[in-house]
Amino acid sequence: MNFINKLNAAWTANDSLLCVGLDPDMAKLPPQFQQDPNGIFNFCKEIIDATADLACSFKPQIAYFAALSAERQLEDICAYARENYPHIPLILDAKRGDIGATARQYAREAYDRYGADAVTVNPYMGSDSVEPYMEWADRGVIILCRTSNAGGSDLQFLNVDGKPLYQHVARLVAEKWNSNGQCALVVGATFPEELAQVRAIIGDMPLLVPGVGAQGGDVEATVKSGRTANGAGMMINSSRAILYAAQQPGEDFAMAARRVALETRDAINAHRAG
Amino acid sequence: MNFINKLNAAWTANDSLLCVGLDPDMAKLPPQFQQDPNGIFNFCKEIIDATADLACSFKPQIAYFAALSAERQLEDICAYARENYPHIPLILDAKRGDIGATARQYAREAYDRYGADAVTVNPYMGSDSVEPYMEWADRGVIILCRTSNAGGSDLQFLNVDGKPLYQHVARLVAEKWNSNGQCALVVGATFPEELAQVRAIIGDMPLLVPGVGAQGGDVEATVKSGRTANGAGMMINSSRAILYAAQQPGEDFAMAARRVALETRDAINAHRAG
Structure with missing residues (x-):
C-alpha cells in the first residue's frame, strides 16, 4: 500500500x-530515561504504545537523534513502529534539500x-x-510550503507576480511535482486563511500542519480551513x-501523553464535519 | 580563530x-575500500592527506555517510582533519533547514x-x-543562495519586485542575517553573470561555489565573476x-586526486589577479 492510501486508511x-511528533529532548525526558543508554528509544516506544490508536501518523524529528549521536535508537524506534503499528504512516521529519546523487542518498x-513512509523536503533547490x-513509488514526499515561525515570511511571503511565494510553491507541487500522486505539503497552523488558500490550490493533497497543541485556540479555524470535503486531508x-x-514529578508521562493526544484528537474531530 | 579568519588564513x-568535497560513493571507491568496514574513513583520509596543502577547505557531504549508516566514520574523518590539518576549515555540507529548538539540535x-567550522543551511524558513x-560565535553558516542545478530556477529565479529571488536572499543575508560576520553564501558556477551580481550585493562575504571541475571550461569566468578585490573570497x-x-584500475587514486587538485588550484589561481 502506498503512502497516500496508508494515510487515508489510518x-x-x-x-x-x-x-504524534517524536522530538526527544534529553533535558525534558523523565529521569529514568536520562540515565538509560537506550532511554530515547524506550521513551519514544512508550509514547507510541500510548497513542497508537489515536494517531494517523508518527513523526520522528531526526535532528533530536542526530544531536545525540542516537541514529541507532532512531533506527530501532522506526522498526518498532513499523512492526507493531504497520497501518500507521511513519514520517521522517528531516527537511532535506539537495539534488541528484546527493538527494538520492537522503532518500x-x-x-x-x-523505513519511513514519507520524508519532509525543502523546495528551495527545485x-x-x-x-x-x-x-x-510507494513512499511520500512532504514539501515545505508555508511555515508558521516568525521568520517564515522572510522568503515565503515575498511578492511574486502579486502572490506570496508559498502559493507558487503550492501551485508548482500541485501542477508539476505531484504527477505521481506522492506529494503532500507542510503548512503551519498560525494563519488559517493561508491554509485555506493553499487548500484551494492543491485539491485533496494531504497537508502536514504543525503548530497546534492541546491548548491551541485555533484548532477550529485550522481544521475548517485545511480540511478536505470529506473532513480529512490533514495530519x-x-x-x-x-x-x-x-x-x-512522578506523574505517569505515558498516561498524560495519552490524555492530551485524546483531547487533541477529539478537539480536531469536533470540527471535521459541517 | 573564527571561521572567516581561518578561511582567510587558509x-x-x-x-x-x-x-575538496568528500562525497564517498561506495560503488565508486577503489575495491580495497569497498571490502573494508572502515573503508569510507580510510579513503577520505588518504584524499585529505593527498590534498591538504592544496586546499582552502574540506567539505564532507553528510548524505553519503548517512545513507550508509556511517556517522561514526564521519566523526572519525572530521576528527582526523581537525587534528592533522587544524588550519584548514572543515565544512559540513548538510543543507539543514529548521527552526528554533530543532535548528539548535542541527547546530x-x-x-x-x-566539530565543523561551518555548515551549509537552507534559507527557505527564514x-x-x-x-x-x-x-x-566562532563558527560559520553558509546559506544557499543560487544553485546551478536545472531545477534551481524553479524558486530562485522567480521574479520578486523585478529581481530574481536569489538576489533577495543575497541581500537579506548581507544586510540582516550577517550582523555577526559569520555568514557565507552558496552560489553555483554555472552562470558567471549571476555570480557577479551576487558579489556586487554582498561585498567581501565568502562564497562557496560548486560546479567547477578540472575539466570545467568556466574556471576563468567563475573566478573573474566571483573573486573579491584581493583575488580571494571564494571556496x-x-x-x-x-x-x-x-x-x-590499479592507478594510484590518491596520486591521481592530488594531480587533479593541483591542476584545479592552478587553473583557478591563473585568474585571481588582474
Missing part, C-alpha cells in the same frame, strides 16, 4: 487527523535505512531536489504538548 | 581557493558532534532558521573530479 481506522537514508525521492502535528504532558 | 597559506550536530547557529568546490580522478 485517518479512517483511528478516526484521527492527529500526527536511501529515509526510506531504506529508517524539481530535481524532489524527483529522486519519487523513485520509491495535524503535536509534539511537545503530548511528549511532555506530565505536569508533576 | 587562502593565503595554501595559495588556494580550492575546496549541535554540526559544530559539537562533528531568519529564525539561521539565528540558532550564530550562538556558536571553489570540486568533489567527484578529484575523488575519482584515477582513470584505470
Whole structure:
C-alpha cells in the first residue's frame, strides 16, 4: 500500500487527523530515561504504545537523534513502529534539500535505512531536489510550503507576480511535482486563511500542519480551513504538548501523553464535519 | 580563530581557493575500500592527506555517510582533519533547514558532534532558521543562495519586485542575517553573470561555489565573476573530479586526486589577479 492510501486508511481506522511528533529532548525526558543508554528509544516506544490508536501518523524529528549521536535508537524506534503499528504512516521529519546523487542518498537514508513512509523536503533547490525521492513509488514526499515561525515570511511571503511565494510553491507541487500522486505539503497552523488558500490550490493533497497543541485556540479555524470535503486531508502535528504532558514529578508521562493526544484528537474531530 | 579568519588564513597559506568535497560513493571507491568496514574513513583520509596543502577547505557531504549508516566514520574523518590539518576549515555540507529548538539540535550536530567550522543551511524558513547557529560565535553558516542545478530556477529565479529571488536572499543575508560576520553564501558556477551580481550585493562575504571541475571550461569566468578585490573570497568546490580522478584500475587514486587538485588550484589561481 502506498503512502497516500496508508494515510487515508489510518485517518479512517483511528478516526484521527492527529500526527504524534517524536522530538526527544534529553533535558525534558523523565529521569529514568536520562540515565538509560537506550532511554530515547524506550521513551519514544512508550509514547507510541500510548497513542497508537489515536494517531494517523508518527513523526520522528531526526535532528533530536542526530544531536545525540542516537541514529541507532532512531533506527530501532522506526522498526518498532513499523512492526507493531504497520497501518500507521511513519514520517521522517528531516527537511532535506539537495539534488541528484546527493538527494538520492537522503532518500536511501529515509526510506531504506529508517523505513519511513514519507520524508519532509525543502523546495528551495527545485524539481530535481524532489524527483529522486519519487523513485520509491510507494513512499511520500512532504514539501515545505508555508511555515508558521516568525521568520517564515522572510522568503515565503515575498511578492511574486502579486502572490506570496508559498502559493507558487503550492501551485508548482500541485501542477508539476505531484504527477505521481506522492506529494503532500507542510503548512503551519498560525494563519488559517493561508491554509485555506493553499487548500484551494492543491485539491485533496494531504497537508502536514504543525503548530497546534492541546491548548491551541485555533484548532477550529485550522481544521475548517485545511480540511478536505470529506473532513480529512490533514495530519495535524503535536509534539511537545503530548511528549511532555506530565505536569508533576512522578506523574505517569505515558498516561498524560495519552490524555492530551485524546483531547487533541477529539478537539480536531469536533470540527471535521459541517 | 573564527571561521572567516581561518578561511582567510587558509587562502593565503595554501595559495588556494580550492575546496575538496568528500562525497564517498561506495560503488565508486577503489575495491580495497569497498571490502573494508572502515573503508569510507580510510579513503577520505588518504584524499585529505593527498590534498591538504592544496586546499582552502574540506567539505564532507553528510548524505553519503548517512545513507550508509556511517556517522561514526564521519566523526572519525572530521576528527582526523581537525587534528592533522587544524588550519584548514572543515565544512559540513548538510543543507539543514529548521527552526528554533530543532535548528539548535542541527547546530549541535554540526559544530559539537562533528566539530565543523561551518555548515551549509537552507534559507527557505527564514531568519529564525539561521539565528540558532550564530550562538556558536566562532563558527560559520553558509546559506544557499543560487544553485546551478536545472531545477534551481524553479524558486530562485522567480521574479520578486523585478529581481530574481536569489538576489533577495543575497541581500537579506548581507544586510540582516550577517550582523555577526559569520555568514557565507552558496552560489553555483554555472552562470558567471549571476555570480557577479551576487558579489556586487554582498561585498567581501565568502562564497562557496560548486560546479567547477578540472575539466570545467568556466574556471576563468567563475573566478573573474566571483573573486573579491584581493583575488580571494571564494571556496571553489570540486568533489567527484578529484575523488575519482584515477582513470584505470590499479592507478594510484590518491596520486591521481592530488594531480587533479593541483591542476584545479592552478587553473583557478591563473585568474585571481588582474
